[in-house]
Amino acid sequence: MLPASDERKQIARLFNFLLMGEQLAHDCARRQSLIFEDTPSRRFLQAQARQEALHAKIFKAGIGILAPRGIGEPLAQTEMSQYRSLLESALDRGDKLESLLGMQILLEGMGDVALKRISSGFASRNLAFNRVRKLIVGQEDAHHNFGLRRFQQLIGSQASEWQGMRYQSELYLEVLNNMLHTLQPFFEFFDEHAEDYIDELQGMLPANMKLAVA
Ligand SMILES: [Fe+2]
Ligand SMILES: [Fe+2]
Secondary structure: OHHHHHHHHHHHHHHHHHHHHHHHOOOOOHHHOOOHOHHEEEEEEEHHHHHHHHHHHHHHHHHHOOOOOOOOOOHHHHHHHHHHHHHHHHHHOOOOOHHHHHHHHHHHHHHHHHHHHHHHHHHHHOOHHHHHHHHHHHHHHHOOOOOOOHHHHHHOOOOHHHHHHHHHHHHHHHHHHHHHHHOEEEEEEEEOOOHHHHHHHHHHHHHHHHOOOO
């Protein structure tokens, strides 16, 4: 359990972790908008990139208010960099499927789970975060659902593609798992448990996608 006197700074550190995720989502969506050929996807991804930039600004502002003297050591920076490297290599290869899997389906699915669960922790601490949280959660839901829909359209029923994505998803999930375990002391602060997150993410995926992240 973290000391209560340090609460604002600890929340700021958690916001900083979310900020790193938003920055990665922004960079990824911007690059994805260049590799998708169809106009509706390109437009969606351009809009997503703008929304991620706004989310990043919101978390930055929150950090400035909560911890004006800085947050100390950033949380899970190494794991976030590893996740970024996986995604950037998929984008370098122009791999649309893998980019959707790594960003919209897994990372944003996890972000969605985290924002929804952590929000109850915030509500009980009476922080004025609820309106902003609702806006962000609504947009993150849309990004996640776009990823699921577009992934299923692109992959179709090709067994070899599914096999490849299953292998890739294990790489991404391993880093996500490490990330969540690094955050465990902070989850305890919010009465949360890292293990529940992967389970909940699995529960959000359609039956055939569970195969890809099994
Ligand atoms: Fe976002
Ligand atoms: Fe997003």
